[in-house]
Amino acid sequence: MLAYALRRLAILIPTLLVIVTLSFIVIRLAPGGPFDEERSLPPEIKANLEMVYGLDQPLAVQYGRYLRGLAHGDFGPSIKFRDLSVSELIARGLPVSVMLGLSAVLAALLAGVPLGIGAALRRDGVLDRSVRGLAVLGMALPGFVTGPLLALVFGLYLQWLPVAGFSGEARELVLPVLTLALPIAAYVTRLTRASLLDVLHSPYIRTARAKGIGEWRVIVTHALRPALTPVVSYLGPAVAFAFTGSLVVETVFALPGTGRYLVQGAINRDYGLVMGMIVVYGAVTLLANLATDLLYGWLDPRVRYE
Amino acid sequence: MSKSWVAALALALIALAALVGPFFSPYTYDHLDWSHVASAPALQDSHWLGTDRLGRDLFVRTLLGVRISLLVGLLATAVSLVIGVAFGSIAGYLGGRTDEVMMRAVDVLYSLPYIFIVIILTTLFDRGNLYVLFIGIGAVGWLTMARIVRGQTLSLKHREFIEAARALGLGTGAMLWRHIVPNLIGPVVVYATLTIPQMILYESFLSFLGLGVQEPLASLGNLISEGSREMESASWMLLVPAGFLVALLLCLNFIGDGLRDALDPRDR
Numbered sequence: 197m198l199a200y201a202l203r204r205l206a207i208l209i210p211t212l213l214v215i216v217t218l219s220f221i222v223i224r225l226a227p228g229g230p231f232d233e234e235r236s237l238p239p240e241i242k243a244n245l246e247m248v249y250g251l252d253q254p255l256a257v258q259y260g261r262y263l264r265g266l267a268h269g270d271f272g273p274s275i276k277f278r279d280l281s282v283s284e285l286i287a288r289g290l291p292v293s294v295m296l297g298l299s300a301v302l303a304a305l306l307a308g309v310p311l312g313i314g315a316a317l318r319r320d321g322v323l324d325r326s327v328r329g330l331a332v333l334g335m336a337l338p339g340f341v342t343g344p345l346l347a348l349v350f351g352l353y354l355q356w357l358p359v360a361g362f363s364g365e366a367r368e369l370v371l372p373v374l375t376l377a378l379p380i381a382a383y384v385t386r387l388t389r390a391s392l393l394d395v396l397h398s399p400y401i402r403t404a405r406a407k408g409i410g411e412w413r414v415i416v417t418h419a420l421r422p423a424l425t426p427v428v429s430y431l432g433p434a435v436a437f438a439f440t441g442s443l444v445v446e447t448v449f450a451l452p453g454t455g456r457y458l459v460q461g462a463i464n465r466d467y468g469l470v471m472g473m474i475v476v477y478g479a480v481t482l483l484a485n486l487a488t489d490l491l492y493g494w495l496d497p498r499v500r501y502e
Numbered sequence: 503m504s505k506s507w508v509a510a511l512a513l514a515l516i517a518l519a520a521l522v523g524p525f526f527s528p529y530t531y532d533h534l535d536w537s538h539v540a541s542a543p544a545l546q547d548s549h550w551l552g553t554d555r556l557g558r559d560l561f562v563r564t565l566l567g568v569r570i571s572l573l574v575g576l577l578a579t580a581v582s583l584v585i586g587v588a589f590g591s592i593a594g595y596l597g598g599r600t601d602e603v604m605m606r607a608v609d610v611l612y613s614l615p616y617i618f619i620v621i622i623l624t625t626l627f628d629r630g631n632l633y634v635l636f637i638g639i640g641a642v643g644w645l646t647m648a649r650i651v652r653g654q655t656l657s658l659k660h661r662e663f664i665e666a667a668r669a670l671g672l673g674t675g676a677m678l679w680r681h682i683v684p685n686l687i688g689p690v691v692v693y694a695t696l697t698i699p700q701m702i703l704y705e706s707f708l709s710f711l712g713l714g715v716q717e718p719l720a721s722l723g724n725l726i727s728e729g730s731r732e733m734e735s736a737s738w739m740l741l742v743p744a745g746f747l748v749a750l751l752l753c754l755n756f757i758g759d760g761l762r763d764a765l766d767p768r769d770r
Contacts, residue, residue, distance in 0.1 A: 215610075345740070352737075459713065
């Protein structure tokens with residue numbers, strides 16, 4: 197298990213390197229540069245600016261310099277946010293994005309697992325049918341639709357919660373987290389329901405019941421653990437989804453996270469910023485997938501790592 | 503089954519409205535009506551679904567957005583279908599090391615959130631070039647299709663008729679085209695239907711972020727983005743496009759699920 201974890205960690209770095217290299221090449225091949233917006237810029241000044249950022253060097257040299265910086269944890273300068281380095285921008289925004297993403301996944305689990313269990317235990321009951329209907333809605337609706345709608349209802353009409361902005365208060369995060377958690381919760385509910393139904397039909401559960409164990413103990417001690425393995429294997433994709441989704445949620449609710457940097461960076465051709473975001477998001481996604489795989493083996497002893 | 507029929511009917515109605523609806527309105531999508539700026543939906547003055555901040559008619563703009571969404575759904579799905587089927591069937595049929603390398607590449611791409619790749623692709627070309635957008639979105643959405651096709655190909659590969667065709671000396675290309683691909687149609691059609699709403703979602707997502715369809719052209723994504731900024735004073739600007747997008751996505755999902763149940767009973 198430890199050897200497997202280490203090997204996976206070792207593959208992670210080359211994978212990240214491939215991602216960095218590919219995106220570096222693609223972004224630089226794109227037409228247009230970071231100084232295009234300022235049309236009145238005289239060519240001498242533009243050349244000077246490019247020299248300051250090393251953009252006049254051959255691409256291979258720039259790539260080498262970028263990699264060397266990365267190895268030292270330096271993401272280089274941002275071209276649009278002139279006073280800040282990319283590392284500083286990430287350090288400012290990432291805590292908000294991470295908090296948002298993790299709270300959403302946590303909230304989705306806390307809501308989805310019990311709802312799924314309840315739906316499976318009373319199959320075709322009122323709860324089951326309403327949960328299934330909500331799950332379809334939750335999975336079909338994107339965050340940029342549910343977010344503004346939630347803000348409209350709870351923020352503007354009912355005035356329970358703030359509509360947008362972030363000053364550090366927890367209640368300002370309620371609607372963003374809810375928006376982000378909704379599709380994840382819907383999926384978790386459906387997974388839990390389906391796999392618990394599956395497990396409850398297996399022979400060893402019938403044996404447990406035949407031995408006269410109370411229904412609650414059958415479910416909690418015997419059925420739940422194997423039933424939750426698909427949910428756990430969904431956690432990696434869920435974290436990745438929450439991070440992607442935070443892009444939208446941060447835009448909708450005007451939160452100071454990192455999601456908007458990716459979009460702004462792409463629009464402004466802010467090479468350093470886009471690359472920095474790709475590295476950070478890529479690393480988070482890969483780590484989330486790795487953590488999921490390891491957790492999976494811990495939960496289901498039949499899984500063997502070769 | 504009845505649910506998917508209702509959904510199919512609703513989708514047909516929406517599509518019909520998107521195709522012919524704009525012709526009934528006296529306005530075009532970029533006509534600025536300064537005497538009706540941000541006016542609420544009303545039957546008089548022919549602004550049936552209201553107007554936006556610049557006095558543009560929301561009925562026409564939303565239906566234009568639905569047109570673009572449907573077009574993206576179909577074209578991007580077609581692109582992902584072609585790439586996915588070609589990639590998956592070649593990997594599955596050739597097997598061995600080729601298969602290993604090709605599917606490992608799919609795994610790596612899979613482990614990235616799709617939005618990275620799409621954002622990088624949109625930076626590659628001029629923003630607002632619709633065809634690039636369609637192809638870019640489709641070029642990202644083929645991964646699952648490739649996996650499904652590969653799995654099916656693997657199970658087809660050792661069937662007698664394939665052996666027979668190989669014994670007759672058929673080349674790899676002809677084999678794939680004449681014997682493998684035609685036998686993949688069932689699962690491919692099911693998955694393609696489920697891909698359409700995803701593609702529509704990607705496009706409106708990009709347009710929402712300002713990376714997709716550009717003003718003055720309307721897409722459901724940029725209409726919703728505009729509406730969410732104006733919702734305090736003009737909630738219809740959000741509710742109208744959001745309602746259409748929700749209806750569209752729900753219909754397509756129900757149809758896809760119904761089709762899957764009908765064509766692929768094992769996966770229920």
